[in-house]
Amino acid sequence: MRSLTPLTLLLSAAMNAQTTVTVTTAPANADQVWYSLQNGTVRTAPLVEWDLGFEIAGFTASILVNTAKGIAVFKAPYAVGAWNSLDTAGMTNSWTQVYDSDTSWSYGALNQELTSDEFDLGWGVYNLVTHTVAGDSLFVVHLANGDWKKLRIDGLAANTYTFTWADLDGSNETTGSLNKANYADKNFGYFSLENNMALDREPLTTDWDLLFTKYTAFIPQAYPVAGVLQNRNVTCLRVAGMDPALAEWTGGYYDPHINTIGYDWKSFNMQTFQYDIATDRCYFVKDGSDQVWKLIFTDYGGSATGDITFTQELISAAGIDEAGAPAASIAVYPDPVEGGTTNLFIDAPGTHADLRVLDASGRVMIARPLDGALAMRTLPLDVQTLSPGAYIAQVQGGGYRVHSRFIVR
Structure with missing residues (x-):
């Protein structure tokens, strides 16, 4: 662990001051707001302007859909070859309606329904030889303007996504593209199917920590909520069931799930028709610079204003990670796990590491070595021996140790 430097000790005198912040997502939560804990609001953009979001960095080629x-x-x-003869009979009753993950940016709606093939990305299959992705899936999209469209992602090659959409009868067929190079150092590039237009909406990944937005959560069914999502390089410790003034920021698990803050710090009171704010919880957020901030939510104006009010306080300028550790990351998906099998995505240096799966009490439930190149790799993870509950996957290699939390149902 890092030790406190003289500079950190000097800074600590100024860390006790709380700042009250109000971020507005506009009436009806019409705006998305990218927020930096260090610098405040970075960018605001209308939620309704985009339909699809295409992952720029990362190795899952995630494609988001704006279900909110x-x-x-x-x-x-059907396979992609059925494009010209697509039969939508029984679609709303028997086809799978898909949504973006609310725990990871890496698994958009078009990445769902994975097969056992480790190179299956949902909408397409990764080719290990050509390093391209070929589309193999068909989708039907009911746009917010009421139009029904069929959609296929043709592929990802030469740094460019290509995709085709048309009316269900095949008329008005249009092909679009999005070049990742135009969105360098950002999480996603966006596209409007309604307007046939690519959109540059996000700040640089390094410039923001939290996204205040309307999104689809699972409670347990899909439902639109207003809340806060983390950037992919941000982790969060949620402390609940106690006075926030007594909460400790050390010793707990800093969760990379993007909905760790989420929406449930508030609840709608059916007697007062106002929102009640949970007073027994706070959030410690470790930003991309390893600074730790304490957030306490104090008010929500509802859809009338979209105002979200909270206090923020810089707790540690030193961070909690191990100094000098090489970059490494893992993710477990699908999450939650159903059926006893899932995948471990790993991007780490070296050719050997050790995997452990721990239960909520810290007991080691699974232990196995990981051998071979570990950069940008997908491995099957058999969890059939695990009872339903929460678990932590831990991978430890040369100079690093990384975690990913997941649920078994």
Whole structure:
């Protein structure tokens, strides 16, 4: 662990001051707001302007769908070759309606329904030889304007996503593209199917920590909520069931799940028709610079204003990570796990590491070595021996140790 430097001790005298902040997402939560804990609001953009979001960095080629806007997307039970003869009979009753993950940016709606093939990305299959992705899936999209479209992602090659959409009868077929180079150092590039237009909406990944937005959560069914999502390089410790003034920021698990703050710090009171704010919880957020901030939510104006009010306080300028550790990351997906099998995505240096799966009490439930190149790799993870509950996957290699939390149902 890092030790406190004289500079950190000097800074600590100024860390006790709380700042009250109000971020507005506008009436009806019409705006998305990217927020930096260090610098405040970085960018605001209308939620309704985009339909698809294409992952720029990362190795899952995630494609988001703006279901919070009112879009519905169904994955067709046919291969991409059925494009010209797509039969939508029984679609809303028997086809799978897909949504973005609310725990990871890496698994958008078009990445769902994975097979056992470790190179399956949902909408397409990764080619290990050509390092391209070929689309193999068909989707039907009900746009927010009421139009029904069929959609296929043709592929990802030469740094460019290509995709095709048309009316269900095949008319008005249009092909679009999005070049990742135009969105360098950002998480996603966006596209409007309604307007046939690529959109540059996000700040640089390094410039923001939290996204205040309307999104689809699972409680347990899909439902639109207003809340806070973390950037992919941000982790968060949620402390609940106690006076926030007594909460400790050390010793707990800093969760990379992007909905660790989420929406449930508030609840709607059916007697007062106002929102009640949970007073027994706070959030410690470790930003991309390893600074730790304490957040306490104090008010929500509802859809009338979209105002979210909280206090923020810099707790540690030193951070909690091990100094000098090489960059490494893992993710478990699908999450939650159903059926006893899932995948471990790992991007780490070296050719050997050790995997352990721990239960909520810290007991080691699974232990196995990981051998071979570990950069940008997908491995099957058998969890059939695990009872339903929460678990932590831990990978430790040369100079690093990384974690990913997951649920078994």
